[in-house]
Amino acid sequence: MRIIGIDPGTGILGFGVVDVTKNKTRLVTGGVITTPAHTPIDERLEEIFDGLTEIIAETKPEVMSIEKLFFSQNVTTAISVAQARGVAMLTGRRARLPIAEYTPQQIKQTLTGYGKADKKQVQEMVRIQLGLTEVPKPDDCADALAAAITHFMMSRRV
DSSP states (O other), rough: OOOEEOOOOSEEEEEEEEEEETTTEEEEEEEEEEOOSSSSSHHHHHHHHHHHHHHHHOOOOOOEEEOOOOOSSSSHHHHHHHHHHHHHHHHHHHOOEEEEOOOHHHHHHHSSSSSTOOHHHHHHHHHHHHHHHOOOOSHHHHHHHHHHHHHHHHHHOO
């Protein structure tokens, strides 16, 4: 199974693609889609759509796993992240991908066994799960890979 994980954001959207075979995960690719600050939101969302459409076409995932939003104190930031998340989900839907959603707490719990784990603990588990020598950079990419790995681990439990 090939899974694309998404860490939504307007300025930086993280993505990570993993292959799962015989209960082992392998990194296919990962990175970020960045959009320039002070660019109109519609242009930023179009860049996210175009970039993610290209990544999906190149990597051909079978499912999308995306992080759910958590409440943010900054309403403006929360709205723009929600818009980027919607565009990512639409992109996945247009590619006919099933979409799985996980809260940050579910991702932390699944990867580390502790729902309040810090970012470094989650990133270290991503590194271990993928057999990498270093934690994937930037953080948004590691978070997207965590979402992808979470889907693999959660789907094994069903």
